[in-house]
Amino acid sequence: MFRTLRRALCVAAALLLPLAGTQSSAFADVDAQAGDGYWHTSGRQILDAAGQPVRIAGVNWFGFETANHVVHGLWARDYKSMIDQMKSLGYNTIRMPYSDDILKPGTMPDSINTDGKNTDLRGLTSLQVLDRIVAYAGQSGLKIVLDRHRPDAAGQSALWYTASVPESTWITNLKALATRYQGNSTVVGIDLHNEPHDPACWGCGDTSRDWRLAAQRAGNAVLSVNPELLIMVEGVQSYDGTNGWWGGNLMGVAQHPVQLDVPNRLVYSAHDYATSVAQQSWFSDPSFPANMPGIWDKYWGYIFKQNIAPVWLGEFGTTLQPSVDQKWLAELVKYLRPTSANGADSFHWTFWSWNPNSGDTGGILKDDWQTVDTVKDGYLASVKAPGFGPGPGPGGPGGPGDGNATCSAAYTVSSDWGGGFNAGVKVTNTGTLPLKSWKVTWTWSGSQKVTSMWNASHTQNGTTVAAVNAAHNGSVPVGGSASFGLGGAPGGGGATGVSCTAT
Numbered sequence: 313m314f315r316t317l318r319r320a321l322c323v324a325a326a327l328l329l330p331l332a333g334t335q336s337s338a339f340a341d342v343d344a345q346a347g348d349g350y351w352h353t354s355g356r357q358i359l360d361a362a363g364q365p366v367r368i369a370g371v372n373w374f375g376f377e378t379a380n381h382v383v384h385g386l387w388a389r390d391y392k393s394m395i396d397q398m399k400s401l402g403y404n405t406i407r408m409p410y411s412d413d414i415l416k417p418g419t420m421p422d423s424i425n426t427d428g429k430n431t432d433l434r435g436l437t438s439l440q441v442l443d444r445i446v447a448y449a450g451q452s453g454l455k456i457v458l459d460r461h462r463p464d465a466a467g468q469s470a471l472w473y474t475a476s477v478p479e480s481t482w483i484t485n486l487k488a489l490a491t492r493y494q495g496n497s498t499v500v501g502i503d504l505h506n507e508p509h510d511p512a513c514w515g516c517g518d519t520s521r522d523w524r525l526a527a528q529r530a531g532n533a534v535l536s537v538n539p540e541l542l543i544m545v546e547g548v549q550s551y552d553g554t555n556g557w558w559g560g561n562l563m564g565v566a567q568h569p570v571q572l573d574v575p576n577r578l579v580y581s582a583h584d585y586a587t588s589v590a591q592q593s594w595f596s597d598p599s600f601p602a603n604m605p606g607i608w609d610k611y612w613g614y615i616f617k618q619n620i621a622p623v624w625l626g627e628f629g630t631t632l633q634p635s636v637d638q639k640w641l642a643e644l645v646k647y648l649r650p651t652s653a654n655g656a657d658s659f660h661w662t663f664w665s666w667n668p669n670s671g672d673t674g675g676i677l678k679d680d681w682q683t684v685d686t687v688k689d690g691y692l693a694s695v696k697a698p699g700f701g702p703g704p705g706p707g708g709p710g711g712p713g714d715g716n717a718t719c720s721a722a723y724t725v726s727s728d729w730g731g732g733f734n735a736g737v738k739v740t741n742t743g744t745l746p747l748k749s750w751k752v753t754w755t756w757s758g759s760q761k762v763t764s765m766w767n768a769s770h771t772q773n774g775t776t777v778a779a780v781n782a783a784h785n786g787s788v789p790v791g792g793s794a795s796f797g798l799g800g801a802p803g804g805g806g807a808t809g810v811s812c813t814a815t
Contacts, residue, residue: 346360346362346364346366346698346700346701347360347364347366347404347453347455347699347700347701348360348361348362348497348700348701349361349362349497350497350500350540350541351366351500351501351542352542352576352577353542353576353577353578353579353621353622354576355619355620355621356615356616356617356619356620356621356622356623356657357622357656357657358542358579358622358656358660361497365655365656365657366656366697366700367651367655367656367658367660367697368404368405368455368457368624368660368661368662369402369403369404369405369651369660369661369662369692369695369696369697370398370403370404370405370406370407370454370455370661370662370663371398371403371406371407371662371663371665371666371676372406372407372409372459372626372627372662372663372664372665372666372667373394373398373406373407373408373665373666373667374409374461374665374666374667374670375409375667376408376409376410376411376414376438376442376461377409377410377411377461377462377465378411378465379422379465380421380422380423381411381413381414381419381420381421381422381438381465382421382422382423382424382438382441383408383445384423384667384669385667385677385681386421386423386424386425386429386430386433387423387424387425388425388680388681388682389429389681389682390429390430390784391430391433391444391445391448392448392784392787393429394666395445395448395449395452395454396452397684398454398666399452399453399454399699401676401684401689402693402696402697402699403454403696404453404454404455404697404698404699404700405454405455405456405457405500405662406449406454406455406456406457406662406666407456407457407459407503407626407627407662408442408445408456408457408458408459409459409461409462409506410442410458410459410460410461411460411461411462411463411464411465412460412462412463412464412477412481412482412485413464413465414438414439414442415439415485415488415489418437419437419438419439420437420438421433421436421437421438421441424441428784429784431767431784431785431794431795432444432785432788432792432793432794439492443492443789444789444792446493446496446498446499447498447746447787447789447790447792448746448787448789449498450496450497450498450702450746451702451746451748451787451789452702453699453700453701453702454498454699454700455498455499455500455700456498456499456500457499457500457501457502457503457542457544457626457662458489458499458501458502458503459502459503459506459544459626460482460485460486460502460503460504460505460506461506462506463476463477463482464476464477468506468507470508470509470510470511470512471508471511471512471520471521471523472504472505472508472512472523472526472530479526479529482505482530483529483530483533486502486504486530486533486534487533487534487536487537489502490502490534490537490538490541491537491538493538494537494538494540497540499541500541500542501541501542501543501544501579502534502541502542502543502544503544503546503581503626504527504530504531504534504543504544504545504546505523505526505527505530505546506546506559507546507557507558507559507583508523508546508547508548508549508558508559509548509549509550509558509559510548510549510550512548512549513548513550513551514547514548514551514561514562514563514564514565514568515551515564515567515568523548524545524564524568524570527543527545527570528570528571528572531543531545531570531572531577531578532572532573532574535572535573535574535577536573539574539577541577542577542578542579543570543572543577543578543579544579544580544581544624544626545570545578545579545580545581546559546560546580546581546582546583546626547559547560547561547562547563547564547565547580547581547582547583547611547612548561548564549561551563551564552564554610556592556611557582557583557584557585557592558583559581559582559583559626559627560582560583560584560611560612561582561611561612562580562582562611562612562615562623563610563611565580565615565620565621566614569620569621578621579621579622579623579624579660580612580615580620580621580622580623580624581623581624581625581626582611582612582623582624582625582626583625583626583627583628584608584611584625584627584628584644585627585628585629585630585673586629586630586634586636586637586640586641587630587634587636587637587640588630588631588632588633588634588637588672588673589629589630589672589673594607595636595640600636600639601639601640601642601643602643604640604643604644604647605643605647608644608647612625613647613659616659622660623659623660624659624660624661624662625648625659625660625661625662626661626662627662627663627664628641628644628661628663628664629663629664629665629670629673629674629675630673631672631673631674632674632687632688632691641691642691645691645692645694645695647659648661648695649695650694650695651694651695651696651697652694656697658695661695663676663692668681674688675688676688676689717741717743717745717746717747717748717814718741718742718743718812718814719739719740719741719742719743719747719750719788719812719813719814720739720740720742720812721737721738721739721740721752721754721810721811721812722737722738722740722810723735723736723737723752723754723807723810724736724737724738725805725806726797728803728804728805729803730802730803731801731802731803732763732799732800732801732802732803733760733799733800733801733803733804733805734797734798734799734800735797735798735799735800735805735807736795736796736797736798737752737768737779737795737796737797737798737810738793738794738795739752739781739788739793739794739795739796739812740788740791740792740793740812741788741789741790741791741792741793743790743814744790745790746787746788746789746790747786747787747788747814748786748787748814748815749780749781749786749787749814749815750780750781750786750788750794750812750813750814750815751778751779751780751781751812751813751815752768752778752779752780752810752811752812752813753776753777753778753779753809753810753811753813754776754777754807754808754809754810754811755775755776755777755807755808755809756775756777756800756805756806756807756808757775757804757806757808758775758802758804759802760775760800760801760802760804760805761800761801762777762798762799762800763798763799763800763801764798764799765779765796765797765798765799766796766797766798767781767782767784767785767794767795767796767797768780768781768782768785768796768798769782770798779796779798780815781794781796782796
């Protein structure tokens with residue numbers, strides 16, 4: 313059966329968790345900084361830069377692939393609070409769907425509320441917003457896998473190219489993103505194309521349809537500019553007369569494996585869904601759900617079990633309304649191998665979706681974009697995994713401790729009517745690490761006092777004022793800025809000795 317077009321609004325977030333070997337607790341004896349740096353593969357496992365196994369256990373957060381050109385939900389919440397909540401629930405990676413439209417110069421996001429929230433996103437392009445999300449995710453210890461979900465915002469495509477978005481554009485844009493985040497190990501991989509399906513083939517040799525050959529071309533192009541990235545390659549729909557989910561059929565890997573120029577960078581990815589997306593023959597089998605492990609083994613699980621490569625279930629989800637879907641998800645979670653028993657020697661996964669507005673699955677969040685669906689989240693508890701330590705800032709080559717956090721402040725009087733004045737202060741991150749918080753100080757020449765302040769709080773001692781960030785604007789990515797304003801009296805509020813300190 314084919315996936316419904318309602319699912320075109322998909323985002324996958326992959327959460328990655330470090331665990332070595334079998335252990336009695338999913339969170340026992342885990343180095344807080346596990347997951348540091350770029351990752352590579354070894355057999356069926358993904359290892360961090362220090363060789364420690366990690367497990368992707370995350371969510372999809374979609375929207376960049378739609379006509380909004382940005383993750384959804386920012387009309388309701390601040391993006392930082394979203395990421396904080398993901399982390400608090402035990403997810404460690406975000407699969408971030410996008411369309412090639414966001415690579416077009418000047419593409420602007422739509423439906424972001426910047427009134428008291430997301431204030432640092434005001435006026436930014438879609439790519440600049442992505443930069444901010446990557447920066448905050450990395451600072452928070454989450455990893456990101458970029459997912460080329462659609463060639464344009466109009467919808468998904470069976471092949472990796474269309475009449476308006478040729479293969480050359482696809483590869484150029486993949487290389488551009490790989491270059492953009494080169495040296496920033498928050499972005500650990502790229503999912504080359506979402507859900508190839510008929511007429512896409514695997515191993516047929518027809519270069520216009522053979523997804524395996526196209527994945528090799530694109531994967532090697534990405535690695536030519538950023539050889540540290542993981543290359544995620546999804547399956548197709550049909551192989552040798554056997555049909556499955558879009559992107560979920562990896563049967564061809566046994567005879568026709570993907571071959572990349574850089575070793576230990578390949579991760580195979582499958583998608584799998586329940587009846588709320590579409591019916592499949594196995595759901596009506598009298599032995600259901602006991603038949604499901606054999607189905608998964610056939611389509612994609614054998615790759616892991618034969619130690620060929622890591623396998624990442626990049627999308628799976630359900631509304632959980634039909635009882636058959638509940639049985640399916642319970643069986644699938646067992647198949648993915650509980651963390652407590654298997655550590656990171658397990659299948660990797662990112663649930664579809666974080667968003668509540670996926671028409672045929674719903675999300676981890678309910679329709680208010682705030683409340684957690686605790687039943688759905690609870691199904692995933694046994695396969696969640698520990699998080700990671702804070703990563704580098706955008707473009708930063710190293711992990712925690714590399715570089716420095718510094719800032720500058722520009723103080724400007726915007727109006728002065730003698731009896732009072734208004735001023736604005738712009739804080740800019742001038743260092744090589746993201747700011748977690750900041751403080752700006754200055755001195756007035758007369759008897760001026762602060763009468764009001766917004767987007768910061770202050771103390772005043774004589775003529776010296778110290779302003780510290782508010783809760784929502786303390787985090788500033790490398791090269792980014794935050795602002796606050798104030799009113800004072802009497803007039804003549806020009807300041808001297810303006811300085812900024814990263815705290």
